[in-house]
Amino acid sequence: MLSLMRKHAGSWLIKLALGAIVIVFIFWGVGSYRAQRENRVAVVNGAVISLDEYRAVYDQLIQQYREQFGDSLDENLIKTLGLKKKALDELIDRELLLQEANRLGLRVTKEELARAIQQVPAFQRNGHFDQMQYERILAYNRMSPETYEARKAQALIMERIQALILSCIKVSDAEALETFKWREKxxxxxxxxxxxxxxxxVKPTPEEVKTYFSKNKERYEIPPKVKVRYVTFPFKEFESKANISEEEISQYFELNKEQYATPKKVRAQHILFKVPQDAKQEVIDSVRKKALKVLKEARAGADFATLARKYSDDPGSKKKGGDLGFFTRDRMVKPFSDAAFALAPGKISEPVRTRFGWHLIKVTAVQEAKEPVLAEVSDKIRRKLVKDAARTLAYDRANEIYDACYAAGRIDSVAEAYKLNVHETPFFARTESVPGIAMTEEFARTAFDLEENEISEPLELSDGYYILEKIDQKPSTIPExxxxxxxxxxxxxxxxxxxxxxxxxxxxxxxxxxxxxxxxxxxxxxxxxxxxxxxxxxxxxxxxxxxxxxxxxxxxxxxxxxxxxxxxxxxxxxxxxxxxxxxAPEEKEFEANKSEIKSRLMLQKRQECMEQWLAGLRRHSDISIEKHFLE
Structure with a gap:
């Protein structure tokens, strides 16, 4: 069952932009994980969180962060972000939420569930719920409507209990002012x-060096080292075996059109009249008057680019006559974008205030939003689906070989039978890089966790799956x-x-x-x-x-x-x-930014409240995590 689950979790079908579907699918899986596997990573008040559940959430987190960071998401960044602990914490928190909701007797009616499902954009056509679309998407994801609806109900219950907890949070003007003073001082x-x-x-003698060494020998300890042989299943090698049909491309396109739509863009020039963030009102007004004088010149026919080169305080665009190129609405700060996207080509704005100062904006061209055309993005979709399918094929092959290696008790004989290349590492320490291995930390952790001659389960790294066999090890030593x-x-x-x-x-x-x-x-x-x-x-x-x-x-x-x-x-x-x-900051600055400050403070208080409430649940719960799981 794990192989089946990982197969579908790795396929493009499970990665569709389905909003709540993906959330429900990822956090509760297909079928009952807990009944399927005895292996576990944690127990929350008697409820088991299995390794399979953890892997599903962890894989989803990795995918999300990979989309955000791209190739920068290496093992060091994964460790810095604490994604392993984050995945387990999410599962524990969700279990606690569900248990508390059950204790409070929170329920979702059939009508509420139906309304929530009908509002999922992926289930709609032309803005209305489509039953056939709904059933087709669930079928693609190997999920029955009954299963999805049960889990969607759980998701709604979780939302409800969170809303209940956070409903009493308020932010007063006095509280916001105090926060403003504290932050802006x-x-x-x-x-x-x-x-x-x-x-x-400082010139130490040989005797001092000797004494220092004898007192600090542990600093110079050579750590234990291991040597492993391994076989690899690179994702790239399976791409040629991934057969993606035109129908699959079309289906993916229909379900993810918004990803490929071209948003409206404008091209603009601007002249920035910089205002210090702590400027007094008379300074702000004085700079605006200067901007108005330049605006008068521009509207009288003066060349805008020449004015930008003469007056602009923006070093990035000044030499280019203030040209910013084409940009989407979300690329600029809101006041700037609002003004630019409201202008017709050739028109110049009134002075626009942002945190940088006053701007004069001239729109020179507009590219209207464009609906995607399948023919234009077909190759891009195919490449994505091929990569996703290749990961699935690599996983299936790695599991097949692992089963054979486990039965044989060694890698080399199986690799010879299947005509696979066997690689062998030099001795390496837990913190040393391993030649040819992209994610050394994960590779090393797996290698050091193995007993001598033990074979690992398939290990997923950034470039493929690996099966390891520890063949030798050296204990730690103190050098001369x-x-x-x-x-x-x-x-x-x-x-x-x-x-x-x-x-x-x-x-x-x-x-x-x-x-x-x-x-x-x-x-x-x-x-x-x-x-x-x-x-x-x-x-x-x-x-x-x-x-x-x-x-x-x-x-x-x-x-x-x-x-x-x-x-x-x-x-x-x-x-x-x-x-x-x-x-101290001036209170009139607070009035100008009060709404934003209160919104930010509300978000912060809600987050802190939720964290404290969950921490309280944890203190009064029996939670056990498998030893060394997060090491």
Whole structure:
């Protein structure tokens, strides 16, 4: 059954843009996973979350992020995004939601279910629900109407309980104002930076290097290594075996027309009159008057491109006469797009205000929205369906070979019988790259989890499926000092430099705490005092960059307590900081942005509320996760 499920999950049919269908399908699967498999990754109050369920959700997450990041989605990004944990958390949260909804007795009536299904765009033709379309799409996805409707009802129940939980959340004007003040407040500070790299006189003796090594041997431990043989099933090699009919292309096109429609585009020139984000109203008005003068010239017949080269503050388009090329509505900030898309070709807008300043916009051409034509996108659809089908074929072949390898107890004899190439790695550590392997971390994790001579199940990586057999391993060892002496010496020098910089920073800070003036004490020590420009809580520090501990410390300073209590370690070294000035935002700026602030705060509060509510459910639930599952 797993093979069947993975086969259909990998096919293009399951990847249709069906909105709620895909959600229902992915999160509850085809048939009852829990009854089909005994293997599990977690248990939530007695309800089992199976490995198959997890894989379905994880695969869907990978697909979503691959569409967003493309080839940039490598193993490091997957790890950074925490997609493995995210997939499991989604399953646990959904199980908790359903259990709580059941406890509260939440139900969905037949009428409510029917209305929800009829509103799914994929089931509609010409804006109306189409029963034949509905049945055909479900049939393509190997799902009966009864199964889909039962799961859609569960999805609606989940939506209902979430709405119930979040219905009491409100955001007052006072709350929004407080948030605005907190977010928009600005500070500047003066500081002295103690850079470890400036301490160049550190020259450790051979005896000191030896002592340092003996105290830190674990730093230089050579990790355990393994060697594996493996066979591969690259997706590319199965593309030639994927037979996609014209009917399948046509069906996919009909179900996904909106993906291939060409949205309306305009081509425009603009002249930007920049306004600082913290500008006072008189400055904003003054810049607008300048824009109006230039507008008068433009409408009197002056060449717009010449005016843009002369007046525009946009370095990206100024030299091109303000030309921005063609763009869709979502490519520009809303006020700019609204104005541009409302203009006829040749017309020039009144000054338009955005967060960048005032704009004069001239539309030079318009490309109207265009409905897609199958003939124009047929090749593109075919390539997509071929790739999806190839993944399915590769998976089926990998499972067939795995069954044979499992029965034989080894890879090489099976590979010879099936005329497959067998590859063998050199010894590699868990964190080392493996020649020829795209997603080394997943490959290494699987290899290290195997017992000697054990064969892995098919492992899906970015370029295909792999079956591994561990053939040898080496335990971890501590090298002789001679083999790592240069590295040890560099580490010792670095640690000494860090210590010296930290000590000098602490000594300087202690003198300031004792009452010495910042600039005066720095002058005595021949230290350079620098001052930052104003910056906000969520922006970079001018001249320094994003240093979260520094930012946190700076915003904790007050006129009555301007000196930071501690030395702050940053990327460049050790900082001693003192408040220079604080600047509060003007309340009239709040009034202009109140609606947006309240919407953002509402979204944040809803998210926090949901997270806290689920955390409460987790605390009072019996949840067990299989040992080492997420390692």
């Amino acid at each position: 600005q500070v500047s500070f003066k500081y002295v930076l103690f850079k470890p790299s400036s301490y160049q006189d 000092l001679k083999a790592v002496e240069n590295r040890v010496r560099k580490d010792l020098i670095r640690d000494r430099q860090q210590e010296l910089a930290s000590n000098d920073a602490e000594d300087f800070l202690n003198c300031l705490k004792a009452g010495e003036e910042f600039e005066k004490e720095a002058g005595k020590r021949k230290l350079k005092v620098k001052t930052t420009d104003f910056f906000k809580r969520f922006g970079p520090i001018p001249g320094i960059g994003f240093e979260q501990e520094l930012i946190n410390a700076a915003f904790s300073l007050t006129p009555s307590k301007p000196l930071a209590d501690t030395v702050i370690k940053g990327n460049e070294g050790y900082y001693v900081i003192c408040l220079k000035e604080r600047k």
